[in-house]
Amino acid sequence: MEKQPRLLASQLLLKNSLFEVSLNRVLLTWKEIPTKKKRVSGGIHHPFKVAGPRSATAALAWIASLCRVNWMAHNLASEFFFMSWLTFFITSQGTSHGVSVSEILAVRELDVDSGRKDDGRWQKMPQKSTEAYPYAFTVSYVERAWQHRWRCSDVTFHCLEGALCQQWVQTIREQLTALTSRPKHLLVYINPYGGKQQGERIYEQKVAPLFTLASISTDVIVTEHANHARDHLRTEAELKQYDGVVCVGGDGMFSEMVHGLVSRTQRDNGVDQNSPEEKLVPCTLRIGIIPAGSTDCICYATVGINDPVTSALHIIVGDAQPMDVCSVHHNNTFLRYSVSLLGYGFYGDVLADSERKRWMGPARYDFSGFKTFLTHHYYEGTVSFLPATDILGTPRDKTRCRAGCFICQHNGQLYSEDAPEICETDPDVSDSEYKGGWRVIRGKFLAINAASMSCACPRSPKGLSPAAHLADGTTDLILVRKCSRFNFLRHLLRHTSKYDQFDMTFVEVHRVRRFRFTPRYCQSDSELDLRENGKRLFSQICRDHPACSCSPAYSSWNCDGEILPHAAIEVGVHCQLIKLFARGIEEQPVFEDLPNPCAV
Numbered sequence: 238m239e240k241q242p243r244l245l246a247s248q249l250l251l252k253n254s255l256f257e258v259s260l261n262r263v264l265l266t267w268k269e270i271p272t273k274k275k276r277v278s279g280g281i282h283h284p285f286k287v288a289g290p291r292s293a294t295a296a297l298a299w300i301a302s303l304c305r306v307n308w309m310a311h312n313l314a315s316e317f318f319f320m321s322w323l324t325f326f327i328t329s330q331g332t333s334h335g336v337s338v339s340e341i342l343a344v345r346e347l348d349v350d351s352g353r354k355d356d357g358r359w360q361k362m363p364q365k366s367t368e369a370y371p372y373a374f375t376v377s378y379v380e381r382a383w384q385h386r387w388r389c390s391d392v393t394f395h396c397l398e399g400a401l402c403q404q405w406v407q408t409i410r411e412q413l414t415a416l417t418s419r420p421k422h423l424l425v426y427i428n429p430y431g432g433k434q435q436g437e438r439i440y441e442q443k444v445a446p447l448f449t450l451a452s453i454s455t456d457v458i459v460t461e462h463a464n465h466a467r468d469h470l471r472t473e474a475e476l477k478q479y480d481g482v483v484c485v486g487g488d489g490m491f492s493e494m495v496h497g498l499v500s501r502t503q504r505d506n507g508v509d510q511n512s513p514e515e516k517l518v519p520c521t522l523r524i525g526i527i528p529a530g531s532t533d534c535i536c537y538a539t540v541g542i543n544d545p546v547t548s549a550l551h552i553i554v555g556d557a558q559p560m561d562v563c564s565v566h567h568n569n570t571f572l573r574y575s576v577s578l579l580g581y582g583f584y585g586d587v588l589a590d591s592e593r594k595r596w597m598g599p600a601r602y603d604f605s606g607f608k609t610f611l612t613h614h615y616y617e618g619t620v621s622f623l624p625a626t627d628i629l630g631t632p633r634d635k636t637r638c639r640a641g642c643f644i645c646q647h648n649g650q651l652y653s654e655d656a657p658e659i660c661e662t663d664p665d666v667s668d669s670e671y672k673g674g675w676r677v678i679r680g681k682f683l684a685i686n687a688a689s690m691s692c693a694c695p696r697s698p699k700g701l702s703p704a705a706h707l708a709d710g711t712t713d714l715i716l717v718r719k720c721s722r723f724n725f726l727r728h729l730l731r732h733t734s735k736y737d738q739f740d741m742t743f744v745e746v747h748r749v750r751r752f753r754f755t756p757r758y759c760q761s762d763s764e765l766d767l768r769e770n771g772k773r774l775f776s777q778i779c780r781d782h783p784a785c786s787c788s789p790a791y792s793s794w795n796c797d798g799e800i801l802p803h804a805a806i807e808v809g810v811h812c813q814l815i816k817l818f819a820r821g822i823e824e825q826p827v828f829e830d831l832p833n834p835c836a837v
């Protein structure tokens with residue numbers, strides 16, 4: 238490989254040791270220059286970082302957390318694995334450190350005489366360095382912490398001469414300016430009532446200081462009512478002046494951003510959203526999410542954790558993650574967009590019940606989940622779907638959608654080339670048929686779920702469909718047929734363990750491009766409007782169920798946490814319609830892949 242041109246290389250002082258520091262087009266590296274009288278602070282030569290105010294504590298805390306997890310595991314095999322990995326990690330690391338230029342957040346000169354940084358923050362200066370190396374600059378950069386968290390770390394280099402110090406600062410600033418994907422001006426919407434109602438505090442204390450550090454200017458709107466952000470984006474916002482829009486809230490706030498931005502883009506391009514077959518125009522502005530909601534599943538599945546600082550740093554470095562969006566129609570009328578879960582039956586009923594208990598905060602989902610599980614309602618209807626047979630990947634794959642996902646790239650390419658659909662033949666299922674490439678399945682279902690992405694969240698770290706992809710142009714249609722309460726519980730619990738929730742006789746999963754659902758008791762002429770006429774048709778059902786352990790005729794659709802007004806819907810996936818300030822979940826070293834001995 239061709240060697241990168243060296244832009245700068247100097248011997249600079251760092252924590253009272255001399256380091257060879259160099260910067261090229263992609264990397265800032267620093268490596269300790271061995272001396273006879275090498276100073277090892279506190280007797281511990283910790284391998285995780287050579288400098289920075291929080292490094293030693295962070296390293297110790299990290300080891301402690303590993304030990305705690307290890308202790309909890311009670312598993313000799315994994316313990317041995319942990320310890321060998323830890324030993325390897327400790328012994329294999331030297332004192333050199335590298336930071337990708339794309340993950341440098343800011344650089345600033347340090348006023349050594351006054352001990353004050355030029356951003357007004359105070360810092361204790363080591364006596365030796367101020368005397369011998371009187372000029373200094375601080376580089377802030379992304380450091381990876383536990384479980385996909387990112388943190389802002391600082392390293393301060395001291396120089397002999399002021400000119401050299403300025404040269405370093407200027408060169409790094411030039412490098413950062415050349416990174417065109419980074420946002421400079423953002424429009425931020427804060428929902429003060431999402432999740433635990435901490436949105437404003439989270440933004441002011443954790444996010445705004447990072448945006449200031451990275452010289453990002455913002456216009457901030459604290460929403461005053463539901464759909465405030467959606468309507469502002471759709472009609473009023475002067476989007477040309479922004480490099481992205483950011484929401485502080487949960488999945489509901491993110492959904493508002495998607496609706497505002499997608500509708501605005503279609504309107505500006507003369508696309509009719511009411512036509513289910515219409516190809517939608519992708520949005521150019523990226524969306525950032527600072528998690529402050531109850532489920533935060535979009536954040537969790539695109540970043541790997543629902544952590545405000547991590548999300549802010551992904552925005553600052555200008556990450557871009559494309560995402561599929563499903564459009565939901567009823568009788569050629571547009572209803573809503575969905576990016577995560579479209580759920581009828583169990584998840585629809587959980588949501589409908591939990592909406593009446595918003596005052597409980599995030600705990601409402603646990604309460605309503607338990608209650609809905611006990612009611613054990615099933616629903617009859619017909620599901621028709623167009624299988625995605627021309628693509629890479631299946632819902633039963635062991636591979637996961639991760640940063641730089643090849644399957645998303647490959648299938649996204651296929652979609653943009655408008656590849657013809659290839660249909661399967663010869664179904665071997667008694668209650669299903671094929672019609673022009675569409676498969677039709679009739680039955681009694683406890684749940685019908687369409688997961689356009691994994692839907693991983695703190696409640697279910699692997700998600701509803703662990704192998705689903707963020708940007709492959711498909712959704713995973715999961716059909717859970719009527720079964721005993723015990724079996725349904727086993728299925729639900731498998732969402733929280735390593736076991737396969739699809740490996741059960743009453744569950745099937747299909748990767749699809751489009752699907753339709755018609756409830757059995759659907760009135761074809763005047764389709765029942767659930768919002769206006771929320772009554773369930775118990776009487777009709779009772780005629781079919783003489784024993785009368787009644788299920789209502791209709792459930793509702795949970796569309797990313799919003800209830801849809803119709804039960805009969807048609808859904809189409811729009812490949813990579815939006816982009817997020819994220820990069821997908823990054824692969825982590827070893828310990829994430831260890832078997833979890835606590836799994837059910």
Ligand SMILES: Nc1ncnc2c1ncn2[C@@H]1O[C@H](COP(=O)(O)OP(=O)(O)OP(=O)(O)O)[C@@H](O)[C@H]1O
Pocket residue numbers: 427428429430431432433459460461462463464465485486487488489490491493529530531532533534798
């Ligand atoms: N100022 C406001 N007052 C009342 N409701 C609002 C306001 N701003 C936004 N909303 C609505 O609040 C709903 C819930 O918000 P949000 O998604 O932020 O939190 P959540 O529901 O607790 O989290 P999650 O969606 O992750 O479960 C959204 O659907 C949004 O439309």
Ligand SMILES: CCCCCCCCCCCCC/C=C/[C@@H](O)[C@H](CO)NC(=O)CCCCC
Pocket residue numbers: 487488489532533534577578584587588602603606607610692694696697700701729730732733795796797798799
């Ligand atoms: C009895 C034991 C039960 C254990 C079951 C665990 C299964 C958890 C799966 C969680 C799936 C979350 C899917 C995400 C959906 C979001 O678009 C939506 C908006 O935030 N959240 C909900 O509807 C909130 C839905 C919350 C459901 C619990």
Ligand SMILES: [Ca+2]
Pocket residue numbers: 561688689690705706707708709710711712
């Ligand atoms: Ca998808």
